[in-house]
Amino acid sequence: MGAKLEDNSLRYRRAQSVTKAEEITEKEKKARRLQLDRPCHKPRDSLFSWSSEFTDFTGLVNWGFLMLTIGGLRLCLENFLKYGIRVNPIEWIILLTGYNEGNSDQYPSIVLLIYSVVPAVTSLLIEKAMAVDILSEKIGVVLQILNILSTISLPVLVHNFSSQEFSFVGITTVCTIYLILFLKLWSYVQTNHWCRNGSKGKHVKNTMRRQSLSAPNWNQLVNADSDQTAESEKDDDLVTGIVSYPDNINLRDLFYFLLAPTLCYELNFPRTTRIRKRFLIKRIVEVIFGINLIMALFQQWMIPSVTNAMDPFSKMDYIRIAERLLKLAVPNHFIWLCFFYLSFHSFLNLVGEVMHFADRNFYNDWWNARNIAVFWSTWNMPVHMWAARHVYVPITEMGYTKGVASIVVFFISAFFHEYLVSVPLQMFRIWAFLGMMAQPPLSVISRFIGKRFGARWGNIIVWSSLILGQPLAIMMYYHDYALAHYK
Amino acid sequence: MGAKLEDNSLRYRRAQSVTKAEEITEKEKKARRLQLDRPCHKPRDSLFSWSSEFTDFTGLVNWGFLMLTIGGLRLCLENFLKYGIRVNPIEWIILLTGYNEGNSDQYPSIVLLIYSVVPAVTSLLIEKAMAVDILSEKIGVVLQILNILSTISLPVLVHNFSSQEFSFVGITTVCTIYLILFLKLWSYVQTNHWCRNGSKGKHVKNTMRRQSLSAPNWNQLVNADSDQTAESEKDDDLVTGIVSYPDNINLRDLFYFLLAPTLCYELNFPRTTRIRKRFLIKRIVEVIFGINLIMALFQQWMIPSVTNAMDPFSKMDYIRIAERLLKLAVPNHFIWLCFFYLSFHSFLNLVGEVMHFADRNFYNDWWNARNIAVFWSTWNMPVHMWAARHVYVPITEMGYTKGVASIVVFFISAFFHEYLVSVPLQMFRIWAFLGMMAQPPLSVISRFIGKRFGARWGNIIVWSSLILGQPLAIMMYYHDYALAHYK
Numbered sequence: 014m015g016a017k018l019e020d021n022s023l024r025y026r027r028a029q030s031v032t033k034a035e036e037i038t039e040k041e042k043k044a045r046r047l048q049l050d051r052p053c054h055k056p057r058d059s060l061f062s063w064s065s066e067f068t069d070f071t072g073l074v075n076w077g078f079l080m081l082t083i084g085g086l087r088l089c090l091e092n093f094l095k096y097g098i099r100v101n102p103i104e105w106i107i108l109l110t111g112y113n114e115g116n117s118d119q120y121p122s123i124v125l126l127i128y129s130v131v132p133a134v135t136s137l138l139i140e141k142a143m144a145v146d147i148l149s150e151k152i153g154v155v156l157q158i159l160n161i162l163s164t165i166s167l168p169v170l171v172h173n174f175s176s177q178e179f180s181f182v183g184i185t186t187v188c189t190i191y192l193i194l195f196l197k198l199w200s201y202v203q204t205n206h207w208c209r210n211g212s213k214g215k216h217v218k219n220t221m222r223r224q225s226l227s228a229p230n231w232n233q234l235v236n237a238d239s240d241q242t243a244e245s246e247k248d249d250d251l252v253t254g255i256v257s258y259p260d261n262i263n264l265r266d267l268f269y270f271l272l273a274p275t276l277c278y279e280l281n282f283p284r285t286t287r288i289r290k291r292f293l294i295k296r297i298v299e300v301i302f303g304i305n306l307i308m309a310l311f312q313q314w315m316i317p318s319v320t321n322a323m324d325p326f327s328k329m330d331y332i333r334i335a336e337r338l339l340k341l342a343v344p345n346h347f348i349w350l351c352f353f354y355l356s357f358h359s360f361l362n363l364v365g366e367v368m369h370f371a372d373r374n375f376y377n378d379w380w381n382a383r384n385i386a387v388f389w390s391t392w393n394m395p396v397h398m399w400a401a402r403h404v405y406v407p408i409t410e411m412g413y414t415k416g417v418a419s420i421v422v423f424f425i426s427a428f429f430h431e432y433l434v435s436v437p438l439q440m441f442r443i444w445a446f447l448g449m450m451a452q453p454p455l456s457v458i459s460r461f462i463g464k465r466f467g468a469r470w471g472n473i474i475v476w477s478s479l480i481l482g483q484p485l486a487i488m489m490y491y492h493d494y495a496l497a498h499y500k
Numbered sequence: 501m502g503a504k505l506e507d508n509s510l511r512y513r514r515a516q517s518v519t520k521a522e523e524i525t526e527k528e529k530k531a532r533r534l535q536l537d538r539p540c541h542k543p544r545d546s547l548f549s550w551s552s553e554f555t556d557f558t559g560l561v562n563w564g565f566l567m568l569t570i571g572g573l574r575l576c577l578e579n580f581l582k583y584g585i586r587v588n589p590i591e592w593i594i595l596l597t598g599y600n601e602g603n604s605d606q607y608p609s610i611v612l613l614i615y616s617v618v619p620a621v622t623s624l625l626i627e628k629a630m631a632v633d634i635l636s637e638k639i640g641v642v643l644q645i646l647n648i649l650s651t652i653s654l655p656v657l658v659h660n661f662s663s664q665e666f667s668f669v670g671i672t673t674v675c676t677i678y679l680i681l682f683l684k685l686w687s688y689v690q691t692n693h694w695c696r697n698g699s700k701g702k703h704v705k706n707t708m709r710r711q712s713l714s715a716p717n718w719n720q721l722v723n724a725d726s727d728q729t730a731e732s733e734k735d736d737d738l739v740t741g742i743v744s745y746p747d748n749i750n751l752r753d754l755f756y757f758l759l760a761p762t763l764c765y766e767l768n769f770p771r772t773t774r775i776r777k778r779f780l781i782k783r784i785v786e787v788i789f790g791i792n793l794i795m796a797l798f799q800q801w802m803i804p805s806v807t808n809a810m811d812p813f814s815k816m817d818y819i820r821i822a823e824r825l826l827k828l829a830v831p832n833h834f835i836w837l838c839f840f841y842l843s844f845h846s847f848l849n850l851v852g853e854v855m856h857f858a859d860r861n862f863y864n865d866w867w868n869a870r871n872i873a874v875f876w877s878t879w880n881m882p883v884h885m886w887a888a889r890h891v892y893v894p895i896t897e898m899g900y901t902k903g904v905a906s907i908v909v910f911f912i913s914a915f916f917h918e919y920l921v922s923v924p925l926q927m928f929r930i931w932a933f934l935g936m937m938a939q940p941p942l943s944v945i946s947r948f949i950g951k952r953f954g955a956r957w958g959n960i961i962v963w964s965s966l967i968l969g970q971p972l973a974i975m976m977y978y979h980d981y982a983l984a985h986y987k
Binding site: 067070073257473 | 536540541542543544545556559562565566570580581694697699742765769779819820823826829830833845849861889956
């Protein structure tokens with residue numbers, strides 16, 4: 014209590030002294046102006062003093078980006094001086110085709126990619142059979158689930174039996190494509206299921222209405238009305254070109270969905286009326302340039318950094334590990350940013366333009382994300398929309414809480430991250446899985462920090478986890494991979 | 501003309517296609533909402549597309565500063581891993597006292613620092629003699645100029661005759677103090693000169709007025725009036741405590757000016773009423789901590805960087821020189837920023853607080869400077885005010901253009917930069933002089949860029965010249981110094 018009083022009196026005195034320090038009476042000012050010595054001083058505070066209330070530090074933002082540019086330029090020069098030019102397009106071709114690795118007469122990756130049409134068509138056939146009532150709903154759904162599960166298992170099985178014949182890039186591509194196919198077929202089957210249930214629901218409603226009302230005249234009226242509604246709906250569909258279930262169950266519609274840049278099936282995608290040629294050319298140039306840039310950066314910058322980081326990692330020398338991780342973080346983050354732009358802006362917009370697909374919401378402004386949950390729901394919109402529509406909402410509709418639904422979404426996401434890493438590397442570690450499962454608790458922490466210290470600090474946590482989390486995971490996998498293969 | 505038309509039509513078409521891509525009729529929307537397949541797509545553009553008009557990239561500023569922090573942390577770790585801990589306070593003491601360098605029984609630096617009182621008192625005596633009319637104006641001014649010139653020449657002469665007895669830090673301090681003394685005495689003499697001329701001017705006016713009017717009554721009236729004015733002025737002075745010439749010509753006033761944190765003399769400095777103890781303690785802590793930080797950074801980071809840069813510099817290997825310069829730029833810039841804060845905020849505010857000096861305008865917001873001219877007129881306010889008041893304005897008043905006055909200011913500034921570097925190093929290169937003389941043309945370029953591309957780019961030019969110009973100059977001097985001493 015006494016201390017508080019003292020503190021208050023101190024504050025009061027300080028405030029007073031500042032006022033006095035800056036004050037000079039009008040009379041004195043006037044008198045000073047009449048002097049012959051050309052006075053040039055007047056009472057004022059330095060800008061860094063809290064009493065000056067100066068807050069314009071916009072130049073420091075320019076300073077920050079200039080320092081980053083200079084640092085980047087130096088890293089670039091240092092890299093070239095240390096390693097020379099390592100970019101070698103011939104190596105890329107070898108890496109991409111898998112030439113020189115195992116039997117070059119067989120291309121199992123390409124065979125598997127072509128085979129991916131089979132589960133898709135199977136799914137279509139089962140849907141068709143259900144639509145025309147050849148298959149019962151129950152058997153159809155079971156068959157669909159089996160088909161989808163076999164889709165995701167196929168690359169694992171094939172790769173396990175003949176791993177020598179796959180190139181690393183080949184099996185990664187196969188896994189990615191089969192994962193996308195898995196998500197798309199899930200969406201296709203579930204959406205068609207909704208449509209079937211929906212039209213049945215309408216029918217049930219009509220039946221119930223008919224049962225609950227006893228007056229026969231009224232019944233006829235209602236029937237006539239509902240018939241008219243159905244007819245007018247049909248008319249509307251013809252006018253606007255809207256497709257209704259089961260008219261959508263055909264090859265053309267399925268393949269449009271499989272090629273469209275989205276994971277969520279719907280019967281009537283928003284379409285553009287024409288292809289903007291300039292836009293298309295820009296995206297094509299970006300894709301070609303971007304792929305080359307990423308491969309060059311990888312060879313020139315990433316591989317030496319990862320290799321250099323191995324030694325301290327296996328010796329568990331923590332200070333050196335930290336130094337190497339920070340060194341690795343820069344090229345990794347830079348490549349990730351390039352990869353993000355290349356895939357989510359250039360490539361998906363290119364596909365969307367070619368397919369006349371009008372919804373280009375492939376990413377949101379994740380760079381402003383104020384916590385980690387916001388980041389995960391903004392950086393990859395196709396997956397986010399899929400997870401929300403086909404996992405999160407159905408689970409909450411089943412009566413579970415939002416928390417449970419979120420955990421399930423992160424669990425599935427963690428599983429597929431692990432899938433994409435473990436299958437190509439043939440190492441069933443759980444680093445990627447754990448990395449994803451660490452996101453919900455991290456999200457709680459970042460939300461707390463964002464609320465406690467302001468949105469800026471939440472955003473900084475998001476960026477930090479992005480910049481530092483990835484190289485950590487990469488180092489752990491590379492360490493285990495090197496241990497398994499070179500020891 | 502044809503090309504322009506085509507361009508316009510292209511633009512028109514593109515704008516149209518975007519509108520169409522985003523437009524969907526109300527009817528279609530309504531129809532879509534009634535669908536059973538839970539549609540989740542709608543026509544929209546990606547955020548990076550120019551047509552999305554999205555501009556919120558505030559998160560990238562956080563990203564920038566986070567990357568800088570991470571880069572700085574890594575540099576710090578790398579430095580410790582590479583060089584170990586090099587900070588050694590005993591070396592500082594040796595460096596500061598000049599112990600171990602030459603004859604340690606004599607301390608010529610300290611003798612010279614004490615001797616600096618002599619030219620100051622000489623200047624006071626000459627002023628006094630002129631004020632009481634013992635010396636004529638002409639002889640007095642000549643004596644003052646001789647006194648000032650001898651002040652600035654003294655360290656050069658003494659150092660030339662007995663350079664072995666000076667430590668490097670000692671002679672640098674002596675040169676700095678004598679340079680400040682030179683500027684202060686110049687201001688002291690010139691301001692007193694203005695006051696003398698001013699009071700004479702008043703007298704002349706009165707005389708002329710008396711001559712031009714012939715009516716004796718009116719004359720008496722005017723005389724009485726002017727006497728009254730003089731008396732009332734005297735009264736005002738007594739009330740407000742304002743000192744007039746020649747009451748200011750005394751030791752107390754001169755020493756206050758010599759110790760005050762300004763280079764511009766005036767008869768009545770604005771004063772604070774009390775010393776703020778907390779403010780004083782903060783500044784003292786900052787000064788002590790800052791000196792230690794700068795010396796530690798210098799030993800740990802700067803010296804290894806400079807030494808490492810020597811080899812490529814002497815071999816004229818341009819790519820390596822560029823890499824080394826960029827590497828050197830970071831510690832140099834960081835130390836310069838610390839030095840700036842330490843001297844211009846902490847130290848000068850400390851002195852100002854102790855001296856009850858109220859004008860703390862030691863620096864302005866140079867970090868926002870939109871071109872190099874603005875930077876030079878904001879970063880060092882004492883020198884800027886001195887140059888404006890005692891060189892620039894007098895020259896323009898003599899009828900010369902502003903351009904000429906600016907060139908003269910930069911010439912004097914360049915001379916003293918060279919003085920501060922060449923005398924301690926005993927190497928009369930002209931790198932510092934050329935560096936300063938390059939500022940006016942650079943200023944024109946940066947002003948052009950600022951006008952052409954916006955203030956942001958002008959500011960970036962300012963920062964670049966600051967970050968890259970200094971290490972270049974340092975390397976050139978160090979290179980020449982090493983060549984002269986170690987070959």
